[in-house]
Amino acid sequence: MNEVRINDIPDWMDKSTFYHRKFLMHIIDKYAPFKTLLDVGCGSGSDLWMIQQTFGDAILTGLDISLDGLESVKRIGCKAVEGSLINIGELFTDQKFDIVLTNGVMIYFDKQCIDPLFKLANKAVILSERERYRPGSPDFENYFKSKGLEP
Numbered sequence: 001m002n003e004v005r006i007n008d009i010p011d012w013m014d015k016s017t018f019y020h021r022k023f024l025m026h027i028i029d030k031y032a033p034f035k036t037l038l039d040v041g042c043g044s045g046s047d048l049w050m051i052q053q054t055f056g057d058a059i060l061t062g063l064d065i066s067l068d069g070l071e072s073v074k075r076i077g078c079k080a081v082e083g084s085l086i087n088i089g090e091l092f093t094d095q096k097f098d099i100v101l102t103n104g105v106m107i108y109f110d111k112q113c114i115d116p117l118f119k120l121a122n123k124a125v126i127l128s129e130r131e132r133y134r135p136g137s138p139d140f141e142n143y144f145k146s147k148g149l150e151p
Contacts, residue, residue: 001029004053012072013046021050024103024128031124034058034098038120040085041105045073052076061097063088085113088120096122103128 004025006018028037028051035058039048042062052060062073063081070080083091085105100121106114106129117125 001025001032002054002056004050008053010049012044013049017046020128021047024101024126025050025054027126027128028055028099028101031099034123036097036122037061037099037101038063038092038097040088040100040102040117042069042073042080044069045076045078047101047103048073048078049076052078058098063091085109085116089116092120096120098123099126100124101126101128 004022006015009015009018024047028034032055034055037051037058037060039045039051039060039062042048042064043066045062048060048062051058059079061079061081062070063083064070064073065082065084067082070082073080081091097120100117102117106127114125114127117127
């Protein structure tokens with residue numbers, strides 16, 4: 001695992017989320033080595049850029065509804081697929097990934113959207129929510145319970 005410092009990140013990336021992404025890299029490292037990763041709801045590819053810098057030559061794919069964001073994903077050398085959790089099963093019918101990642105996406109979807117992620121993953125599904133819900137807070141507990149999950 002290569003160490004990325006805050007001064008290494010490009011100007012287009014939001015520096016306020018750097019430490020959350022750095023924490024996310026430590027979680028992903030538990031499943032290394034890996035060859036493929038799908039970032040569901042990748043936006044402009046900030047997580048993909050950090051994964052690329054940290055883990056090297058894995059094949060990284062970003063899925064998002066934003067065509068502008070996907071153009072940015074392509075510029076950093078990752079595969080870009082237009083779509084969302086709603087049609088993810090139709091998009092990747094014959095493909096699986098070592099790791100399937102969401103970061104700040106599941107707050108917009110219900111529990112049934114999680115199942116297709118597990119069908120696509122060989123090693124791990126990582127669901128990261130940092131936006132509003134902090135572990136140990138009532139909001140965090142209630143969010144997961146509202147989705148029928150244990151925090």
